[in-house]
Amino acid sequence: MDLTLKIWRQKGPQDKGQMVEYKVTDISEHMSFLEMMDVLNEGLVAKGEVPVAFDHDCREGICGMCSLHINGEPHGPDRGITTCQLHMRMFKDGDTIYIEPWRAKAFPVIKDLIVDRMAFERIQQAGGYISVNTSGNTQDANAIPISKHNADLSMDAAACIGCGACVASCKNSSAMLFVSAKVSQFALLPQGQIEAADRVRNMVKQMDEEGFGNCTNTGACEVECPKGISLENIARMNREYLKASM
Amino acid sequence: MSVLSSSIARKVAMALSALFLIIFLIIHLAVNLTSLFSADAFNEASHFMGTNPLIQFAMQPVLIFGVVFHFVMGFVLELRNRGARNVKYAKFNGAASSTWASRNMIISGAVILAFIVLHFIDFWIPELNTKYVLGDMSGVLPGEEGYRYFEELQHKFANPLRVGAYVVAFVLLAIHLMHGFQSAFQSMGFNNKYTGFVKAFGKFYSIVIPLGFIIVALCHHFNH
Ligand code: HEM
Ligand code: SF4
Ligand code: FES
Numbered sequence: 121m122d123l124t125l126k127i128w129r130q131k132g133p134q135d136k137g138q139m140v141e142y143k144v145t146d147i148s149e150h151m152s153f154l155e156m157m158d159v160l161n162e163g164l165v166a167k168g169e170v171p172v173a174f175d176h177d178c179r180e181g182i183c184g185m186c187s188l189h190i191n192g193e194p195h196g197p198d199r200g201i202t203t204c205q206l207h208m209r210m211f212k213d214g215d216t217i218y219i220e221p222w223r224a225k226a227f228p229v230i231k232d233l234i235v236d237r238m239a240f241e242r243i244q245q246a247g248g249y250i251s252v253n254t255s256g257n258t259q260d261a262n263a264i265p266i267s268k269h270n271a272d273l274s275m276d277a278a279a280c281i282g283c284g285a286c287v288a289s290c291k292n293s294s295a296m297l298f299v300s301a302k303v304s305q306f307a308l309l310p311q312g313q314i315e316a317a318d319r320v321r322n323m324v325k326q327m328d329e330e331g332f333g334n335c336t337n338t339g340a341c342e343v344e345c346p347k348g349i350s351l352e353n354i355a356r357m358n359r360e361y362l363k364a365s366m
Numbered sequence: 367m368s369v370l371s372s373s374i375a376r377k378v379a380m381a382l383s384a385l386f387l388i389i390f391l392i393i394h395l396a397v398n399l400t401s402l403f404s405a406d407a408f409n410e411a412s413h414f415m416g417t418n419p420l421i422q423f424a425m426q427p428v429l430i431f432g433v434v435f436h437f438v439m440g441f442v443l444e445l446r447n448r449g450a451r452n453v454k455y456a457k458f459n460g461a462a463s464s465t466w467a468s469r470n471m472i473i474s475g476a477v478i479l480a481f482i483v484l485h486f487i488d489f490w491i492p493e494l495n496t497k498y499v500l501g502d503m504s505g506v507l508p509g510e511e512g513y514r515y516f517e518e519l520q521h522k523f524a525n526p527l528r529v530g531a532y533v534v535a536f537v538l539l540a541i542h543l544m545h546g547f548q549s550a551f552q553s554m555g556f557n558n559k560y561t562g563f564v565k566a567f568g569k570f571y572s573i574v575i576p577l578g579f580i581i582v583a584l585c586h587h588f589n590h
Contacts, residue, residue, distance in 0.1 A: 192458045294447075332373075365375070
């Protein structure tokens with residue numbers, strides 16, 4: 121199929137940037153979206169132009185690196201997937217496709233379609249951990265009784281790959297889904313109790329300082345999240361936060 | 367305002383003020399509905415609401431604070447949230463993942479606010495003037511029999527433009543609550559096996575309460 125691409129090009133963090141139009145031809149419907157981008161870039165390199173910079177790593181839907189806001193939605197029109205898992209059969213011959221970076225003040229553009237997601241890292245560092253002595257006499261985690269129900273919910277929350285699609289999809293650029301997944305995965309387990317109050321307080325504080333917006337419960341994040349992280353996690357985080365503030 | 371320095375605290379405060387308004391609307395509608403059945407009952411209820419010291423000097427200031435807090439905070443959140451995305455998307459397909467109502471609370475809210483201003487000019491400021499400036503607490507028009515409230519109500523709803531504005535505002539209130547009702551529970555951390563019920567009841571409330579206000583307005587308009 122032949123496609124028209126409108127892609128955000130920005131030379132560096134200080135550059136103003138703009139949408140630039142490209143044509144690609146003979147794209148197979150079996151290609152992944154990133155393979156289509158590779159075809160585009162090979163063409164650009166052959167012409168002596170600078171290829172479009174975009175993030176990717178595993179290309180199997182587990183690392184969360186590939187981002188891309190495609191036709192107005194993070195990771196494009198399909199559900200429950202990352203961009204590397206998006207197939208070109210979701211598009212038709214002759215389509216025009218908008219490709220933009222995640223847009224949020226807290227995710228500044230580094231180059232073209234690559235944004236700096238270190239804000240997530242700093243939120244994690246503010247409390248997304250548990251204190252376990254790992255110096256050789258670690259307690260066997262399997263020896264700690266945990267209800268199956270909570271273990272499952274914790275595992276679901278831990279499925280978050282930190283991709284940032286929740287922020288990208290949110291009209292408020294809110295990071296609540298990501299932060300709530302990270303808070304929940306520990307809040308549901310006995311190992312997470314010791315730092316529970318400090319964790320939620322510090323992570324929310326860091327989230328606010330990074331400049332993410334306020335959640336208004338539109339639910340867009342849950343729909344766009346490739347890992348199906350549920351809004352229940354946000355409610356849980358709010359409860360944890362209220363508990364910690366009392 | 368250090369208690370409101372965190373995004374979650376702001377959200378919870380927003381939800382609490384909204385829940386207060388939700389309860390207030392039920393009481394307000396109950397009083398309005400009496401006007402459909404009996405002018406006397408409406409007069410009695412209005413006079414009680416308008417002169418009872420507990421309602422006038424305890425509930426009313428709380429209500430005013432609740433309304434003002436809610437819309438001021440609404441605007442503050444909206445501005446902050448706009449600032450959180452400093453470069454806009456060339457293409458943003460919000461409808462793919464969320465409802466119009468949820469993305470446009472500020473629009474439905476602004477229309478409700480405009481209505482509240484109109485409502486104050488229509489009913490509340492004249493009431494304050496009569497009661498506290500002119501000092502007439504009787505609730506009776508000079509040279510007339512009985513309380514004045516019912517007659518004033520009918521008089522207001524004679525104008526089709528006012529009734530039209532009233533209807534539009536309540537349709538937007540319904541849209542505001544379609545998202546807002548369940549959102550307030552989510553903000554307060556309430557999301558469990560009863561959430562299905564909260565959502566269903568929220569839809570019911572969002573339609574029935576504004577519809578009640580609209581019916582009262584239309585009945586008085588056409589039965590005048
Ligand atoms: C009687 C009138 C009103 C009622 C019953 C009402 C109800 C609600 C409810 C239930 C919510 C959801 C709260 C939450 O998610 O935590 C809400 C949110 C909101 N309201 Fe109102 N509201 C009213 C008037 C207004 C007015 C006058 C404005 C003026 C701008 C406004 C602006 C907003 C905004 C912007 C939000 C979204 C903020 C957020 O979700 O964090 N509302 N309202
Ligand atoms: S919550 Fe979902 S969308 Fe957000 S960072 Fe985690 S995996 Fe990505
Ligand atoms: S490249 Fe790893 S998830 Fe897409």
